[in-house]
Amino acid sequence: MSTDTLRYFDYAATTPADPRVIxxxxxCLGADGAFGNPASNTHAAGRQARALVEQARAQVAGLIGAEADEIIWTSGATESNNLALKGFFDAEPARRHLVTSRLEHKAILDxxxxxxxxxxxxxxxSPDAAGEISAAAVAAALRADTGIVSLMLVNNEIGTLTDVAEIARAVHAAGALLHVDAAQAVGKTGIDVKAMGIDLLSMSAHKFYGPKGIGALYVNRHIAPRIACQMHGGGHEQGLRSGTLATHQIVAMGTACELARAEMASDNQRIAQWRERLLDGVRALGVVTQNARGARRIPHTVSLTVALPGFSPSMLGDDLAISSTSACNSAAGKPSHVLTAIGLDADAAARTVRLSLGRFTTQDDVDFAVxxxxxxxxxxxxxxxxxxxxxxxxxxxxxxxSAQLSGTDVRAAHxxxxxxxxxNRPDGEAAGQTPFAQIAEVAGALGMTVRYLPVESGRVTDEAAAAFRALVAGLPKPVxxxxxxxxxxxxxxxxxxxPR
Structure with missing residues (x-):
């Protein structure tokens, strides 16, 4: 993807829907399409929709080596993760121990x-020196009461691969189940749930060129009775997830899976080529390092840290759609839990950028990013x-x-x-500080927008916070x-x- 003003490097956050998926x-939407309710089996419109839903179920199963009846439709990987973990422990009275990792998505950690x-x-x-969760670490954590191990197949921030097949052997030997969050893996790396020993697997369509709002949970048929329903209402999806099925989204996800099955190898070959071109270009600048470089990985996602004290990911924001992993959305002011887990301090994490490539990335996009x-x-x-x-x-x-600014600081910020x-200084604050009028004059000359919202020290009220939020929302970013x-x-x- 490329435009005159913005190049997209945030495929790990979401992908554009493929035109064939659209x-x-x-x-499945209009009056002349398959708009019926798949649960309405008394007429042709419902049966037509049901047939398409089941075809899509088979397409999803085919991509990951499952049986069609082992695919449970959900709204996405977050719901699938919740269904897998809460569903297991709701039904399990004895094995009350969960093993996961510090690298997981918030949908697992929360x-x-x-x-x-x-x-x-x-x-x-915790990950090892290469940034990976090893089978040995998992084996050492297993206990007699371990019920389930939950690990992601591909990390969403650094793109590393977990050897779930080796981990599965240790997990099953201990009598536990293995759940895999594959939101970043489906359509990007080969998955065979049977050969890899995966009992439950979560996925989201919008991570591989399908629409948002649809996903699935693979549930091995032999362990399905051990998972308790979390969404009650009509007994849909073998009693595991009630709710009217969204035919259009399900068909779209099935199509995305079919395309991934046919085109994954060629997509990955091209993306790997662009990834290497990107890395060669930024490494030549002398101050850019790739995080967890030695780990096994998919070619799509790279995490880069710039070793210059003045660098901020916001410096790239006008030209590149990227993700900054400098702050995590759970703890105030703390760096990404993934980056700290692999050894970065808060300062380095604040200078870290995630770039993720995809099906529509071009060589021109890569050269523009460099x-x-x-x-x-x-x-x-x-x-x-x-x-x-x-x-x-x-x-x-x-x-x-930041703390008190001077005119020189404003130029540095620009x-x-x-x-x-x-x-946010209160009016009449200590003498010797640069007057706001002077700050505004310097910033205005640089084309920056400047606003004054005085807040008294020690009196951060709800009203002041709301005013600050409204002010920031309307300003050009970053602020x-x-x-x-x-x-x-x-x-x-x-x-x-x-939000962080």
Missing amino acids: AAMLG TACHLEHLGVAVTRL ACFRRAIERCREAEESGQTLQVKQLSDEVGV AIGFRSIVC LAYCRTGTRAEMLWNSAGM
Whole structure:
């Protein structure tokens, strides 16, 4: 994908639906299409929809080596993860121990925390030096009461592969089950649930060129009675997940799976070529390193850290659709749990960027991305040489905070990509600080947007937080908020419940 203004490198977040998937989906929406309710078996419209649903079920099963009746439709991998873990422990009175890892998606980690509150013991494994979860680590964590092990096949931030086949042998030898979060793996790497010993597997269509809002959980037929329903209502999906089936989304997911089965090898070969071109280009800049470089991985996702103190992922934001993994959406002001788990400190995590490539990535897109990195790094070096350095705590891709600014600091903020500035000092704060009017003058000359929202020290009220949230929402991103120490601006952010 490429446009004149933005190149897309965030396929790990979501993929554009393939045109062939869109065509299949549209065929199930209008009055002249298969719009019937698949549960309406008393007339032709319902039976036609049911036939398409079952065809899609077989297509999904075919991609992962399952039987069609082992595919349970859900709204996506998050729901599938919840159904697998909560469903197991709801039905299991004895084996009340869960093994997972510190690298997992929040859909697993947050579910594990919920289960912990219900009395389930949870072991969270750390990765090895290569950034992988080893079979030996899993085996060492297994106990007599271990019920299920839940691990992702491909990590969503660093693209590493987990050897689930080897892990499965240890898990089954201990009498436990293996659940795999395959949201980032389906359609990108070969999966055979039978050969790999996977008991439950979660997937989302929008990660491999299908629509959002549809996914599935593979449930090995032999363990299906051990999973309790989490969505009650009509006994759909073998009693495991009630709700009217969305024929158009299901057909789209089936089509996406069929395309992945036919085109995965050629897609991966091309993506691997572009990945190597990207890595060669950014490594040549001398300050960019790839995280977990030595681990087994898919070619689609790379995590890069820039070893320059002034670098911020926001410097790339206007030109590249990327993901910054500098902040995680669970704990205020803390870096990504994945990056810290593989050994990065908070400062390095704040200078880390995830780029993910896909079916529509072109060589021109890759060369454009390398040029963007080159320009950002040159700006950092120029700012460092001129003494225009600035300490910024990055709270999200869109907002950073700092202590009191000077005119030089404003120029440094502009150099590293900030487009707006918000001052949160209370009126009449300590003498000797650069007046807001001077800050506004310098920023205005640079084309930056400047706003003043005074908040008294120690009085971050709900009203002030709401005003800050509304202000930031309307400003060009990224936004740099400042006060005397930076603490007040961060408190406003946290109190406003802003996304990270």
